[in-house]
Amino acid sequence: MKFPYTTFRRGQKESIERIAKRLGSTIVLKAPTGFGKTIVAILSHIKAPKVLYVVRTRNEMAPVVRELKAVNEGFTIVFSGRRMCPILRNVGIEPEDFWINCRLLREKGLCPYYERLNKVSSSSVERVLRTSGIDPHEIVANIANKLGICPFFALSRLINNSKFIVATYPYLFKEEVFRTAFSDDLSEYYVIIDEAHTLLNIQSLYEEVLSEPDVEAALRDVRTYSLGKDFIDYLIKLRDLISRIKSKMLKKVEKAYVYPGEGLIQLMEDDIIELRLKKLKEMIDARNLINISTKLTKIVKFLKYVKDENFEVYGHLDIDGSRKLRILPTSYNLVRDRLKMPKGLLLMSGTMPRKDIVDKILECDSYYIDVEEDYGRIFPHYNIFYAVYTAVTSSFRKRSIAEYIKYAELLKGVFNTVNKGVILALYPSYEFMDNVVSHIENDVTMISEGPKTSFAEVVNEVFS
Template sequence: MKLREWQEKLSEKVIQALRQNFLVALQAPTGSGKTIFALHVGFKVKERLIFVVRTHNQFFPVYRELKTYYSDKDLAFIIGKSSACLYTSEDVDPQDIYCNICSAYKGLTYKLTIKDPPSIFLNKLKEEGKSANFCPYYSLLDSVNYAHVIIMTYPYLFFPWLRDLLNIDFSKYIIVIDEAHNIDNISSIDEKRLSKRSLDQAISQARSNEARRILEKLKNTTSKLIHPDEKNILVSDISELRLSDDEIRILEDEYSDIRQEMIKSGKISKNYIGNILRFLYSIQDERIKVFSYSDSLVAKYIISSDFINILNDENLTFMLMSGTMPPLDYLKNIIGINRREIIYIDVEKAVKSKVSGSYECFISLDVTSAYALRSEEMAKKYASYLLKIFYNSSLHVMAVFPSYEFMNKVSRHLSNINYIKETPDTSIEEVMISIKDTKSLIMGIARGKLSEGVELVSNGRSLISDVIVAGIPFPPVDDYLKIRADAISKMLKKDISDELIRIQALISVKQSIGRAIRSPNDKATVWLLDKRFNSLWWKRELNCLNARKIKL
């Protein structure tokens, strides 16, 4: 295996840091070869590695590099119970699957050898599980015991109750956390939601009049507390949401009966009463606050320290990787990584040269996504920019918006072009099929599925020639952000509100740009469509000091 120049220059430094049990934070652009670098330095230090990724889509790059360069190493991957179960639909919560009475509640008695990409292998394993009556989920769990490389998603590392399920001695592994900028919001994965729709579904599932009465009462209370706004509004009094012990027991009995019936029937669908119960359990935790968000109630942790604390275990060896790694002070102060030894490496600064593809910047001076100025006239201007850029692009165009609301407002003024608009249910597979034969405008939202951690490539090259950042994606300054900023500021004894907002927006913009830079040979055009980008701070942070300024 021939290493790239930057990998050769920095290998020994990282290897020595890992051997001394430093936490290594590696900032390297997309397409620079972070995954193969992690495999290379990891195997120099320990015999086993764990890759922790945000989504199942990110399993494939690890599989690809391992099979290409370390084909003698055994691979295992851990996937959610609802994805691996023989009898579930995709929207089932793992807790709703009653494994103990399932006839397939056992793993394989022989070693799994993963030769296909994880998604293909899983489909084959499920087919084999149906015919031989074994559980793919527990078979995959068993396979971690003999694998040199394990791939898992964030919850299996950061959530203590899932981490304990694995029965892994993590001290024997180099633990590589990919897309590590996402750990800032790790607790959001464990959010619990309550909506009128989920309550209606739970009422239709309930068998007893008592359970239906309780759920109707809860629905009436919820209706009074929710708002349609796409921002977190604190619900200060949640006393009416709390049920009596007897009412909880009635719902638990209903939930248990439905779980058992589903597994016996061999067809497991979403158990909405379980969804309601998990929300009710969560609001008993004093660390949780309840917010209204887009016609739902959301129970959220304010501080992620209970999830992040594993990174502060001095007995474990971590390597954090991202093309948009937050600054070292942000990792320490805001995310809460406070172990004694941290080494932060910005690859391009360390080797004093670019290590991936390049891009040219344009900044528009006549549009802004500032909330108070999001008029129909402004939306039409944005649509005009999108059309003009699209017609002049060589490949697909990705446009990233601050919110669904603004994206929808602009898209109403688009016509006569093929465009794909992200929804909460959009899958990467759907996008790949849609863009296969026709040049397309791909519209997503900041911090969404399409703007982060997604590869749209062919033969190793990006399929995107132009990236449009349609407004600065500042996180909404809502009650959640204010409460979180206040809590962290009190701990640090200084105001971090501005830093929290700016760094999150910067990471989102860099992630968006990264969709077009997937290899060292990629070249892209980046359109920063907001006059607020025309500041020294933004131009410096985005490496756009020589950006050309444009108007319609």
């Protein structure tokens, strides 16, 4: 066993051995933060041929990369192709627009990073991986700047020859995302899921939102580029439906009022390509195709979820008064079906639910390791206090400006009372965090980790 540290923590060696003996089944590892779950997961899977290690965000890749480097295991990383693109990194378009534009650029030979891809060997990419730091943003930047090639496709090409593939959640839970990087099947992999308690909140894994401005923008495109009366009639109907939303509470909307039929969706997909080509003709530089966007792609994606029996449509007024349709999952079938595909599963978290709950959700008989239950306290529990504050809630139905202000006042109260050290506040989403933080005065020293914030930026700011 290539353990990279001087000594094992209590329960680490035992957990590695127990997991390794049961590879191929559904295993749960519940252990506190700081226990070393990452190195336990890696070393317990050393003899597995292919491992997909998924984390919630790209910043959470850094600790996994650090441990893989420490044990000298071959690996690659993959996260959002849009975020990895050296051309588009700071351009705000929808992921669906990006992939369509990216494909057209590649087909027309207009992306210099993709065109150079076959001129650079895999060993050169692996060398950059080994010599870069652990921050995924640094790795991506080094591949683009030092090798002059597309980081997404360069790192994806390493998948077939890498034992460990470190990826973000969508590559596990969404087949269409998985297919952008993987040529083989999920059934070929042993899967490790970090922060697996997230599986209880399936809305965090699958959710799409459609607003009035989205439909208005799509309607303008359809009219401007003469894409057909059927489109116009449907979008007007959809706009009118959204305009009638009056409740701040989630209200179910019958799918029949939203779904236009498979035929019209197919026409939309065909005309989206035509629309892009028409917009391209208006441009002086064809390479600007990467910036072309249309809300039609967002609407088509939304409607594909509407068709799925595992989703329902809801309407509500947001806190800023804007009207929105949301598509939300209503069963665990999507997660359950995906997690039945791999050769084996390891679900890890410091706050995993009980075995009976995990087994009910996944319809399995999991092998459950509770490290502190089995081996005793990992860290001393003196000076630890728990407080439950029931005057606030992050429940979606209760969200409002008044609720965000309450949260902000609570955080300021904790900050002023403790008055030393680092206070870590965790939020259910970036949107929720932004609304709370907007009500905290500037005299509170605060670092907000947003969706574009790198791991290195957070560390540097904390210690500066």
